[in-house]
């Protein structure tokens with residue numbers, strides 16, 4: 001089933017068109033990667049899905065974005081809070097809050113008034129377990145999260161995002177600040193998470209897209225050039241430009 | 252060519268001299284203060300001075316206990332902190348998060364200009380507006396109370412606190428706010444649940460600096476807080492502060508007498524207090540930079 005569908009999605013930053021009539025459909029409980037050269041609009045596209053572009057002045061969006069068949073572009077503010085509960089995001093640079101590990105994880109719970117105080121500990125534990133941090137951090141729950149290693153921070157950010165039980169996880173180059181080993185571990189984690197979540201990952205790293213995703217989209221200058229099963233795209237790309245890019249001949 | 256070298260030389264030396272001079276002056280002032288004050292401590296022990304409950308410098312026998320003055324200063328300052336810090340933080344958030352563009356610049360420089368109003372003027376405005384109003388509204392025997400002093404001091408501390416806190420809030424990485432919003436927080440929740448913690452060292456430093464500024468403040472407090480050297484029990488009584496005591500009594504103290512030296516001793520106590528506050532503020536500011 002399609003979890004996210006866009007119909008003729010276009011986005012302008014002031015006079016500059018960053019997304020051009022994008023049509024795609026992301027499938028439920030799969031990992032979809034979005035690849036393309038720097039500046040092609042990957043992050044912009046991702047940030048449409050949780051409407052983070054709303055923060056930027058002068059942004060104009062046209063078209064439709066359906067999540068679970070509801071158009072998220074014509075919702076009012078209270079829907080925005082609900083939308084962001086449903087659609088979690090992990091950023092390129094790990095950005096844990098300058099609070100304790102525990103407070104980081106229950107942040108979303110507090111914001112959405114999700115559970116009773118007594119249940120919080122349980123959720124903290126489950127969230128940390130699902131990102132395989134529990135054993136490392138169970139005795140350090142009340143230490144400041146800024147003291148963790150980069151990889152731990154990024155795991156914590158993922159744990160923080162899934163603590164509110166979203167449906168969709170958006171990841172914008174989640175491994176680009178990490179070393180190769182940590183990258184592989186996060187990818188392993190994504191494979192486990194896809195049983196429960198629909199994951200969209202933006203990456204610069206072609207191997208990562210090939211390794212970790214089920215479907216892949218290739219973007220160029222704001223356009224979606226090709227969208228297919230990852231295996232298909234990487235073995236038999238239909239568009240010449242995709243082929244050039246994935247074989248490293250682009251730019 | 253030679254002339255230019257000479258000019259450079261002279262300018263360089265002048266700058267050097269004025270730098271040295273300013274340090275020298277501070278040292279001189281401090282040694283003078285110490286010299287005049289120390290002889291007093293020899294006469295009356297430090298313990299009796301700080302712990303003494305009665306300040307009767309010209310009665311017979313004279314008593315030199317500054318506890319009421321210290322408590323007066325403390326009470327007025329504490330009141331000022333309670334009034335100024337929360338308001339200033341709210342104001343700083345308002346300026347950094349709500350106001351946009353040109354209005355922001357105007358507001359910011361306007362607030363910084365407030366810091367330049369001389370305290371006598373503020374004291375005077377307080378006497379003709381705040382004091383009668385307090386007397387009437389709270390139904391007090393006099394409007395010259397610790398609270399009046401606190402309110403005016405709070406107003407005086409606010410520009411410093413607002414301006415530096417706003418810088419601290421602005422310096423918070425955007426990633427924190429984005430992270431909070433992406434989790435479904437409203438702008439307001441992002442601010443008070445996350446951004447404020449990231450800006451906290453700066454905000455604390457700002458508050459300390461603002462308070463350091465007002466704790467040494469004299470004119471406005473002397474004019475507004477009633478000047479009764481008794482240990483206060485509420486904010487609604489007249490109090491007397493350390494600074495106001497020096498200012499009010501220096502003129503009438505017999506030069507070279509014990510009373511005269513006691514005022515210098517108060518000066519030393521004040522110096523130590525403000526110095527400590529500044530050092531603490533500095534520590535927080537530097538921690539913030541890292």
Ligand SMILES: Nc1ncnc2c1ncn2[C@@H]1O[C@H](COP(=O)(O)OP(=O)(O)OP(=O)(O)O)[C@@H](O)[C@H]1O
Nearest residue numbers: 013016018037038039040041042043044045056204
């Ligand atoms: N806030 C903004 N205002 C104006 N233009 C922007 C803004 N953000 C992005 N752009 C422009 O939109 C285009 C797409 O940016 P985007 O960040 O989505 O690219 P990207 O594919 O994620 O690139 P990268 O791989 O470098 O992260 C770029 O040309 C960029 O300069």
Ligand SMILES: [Mg+2]
Nearest residue numbers: 042043044172
């Ligand atoms: Mg990007």
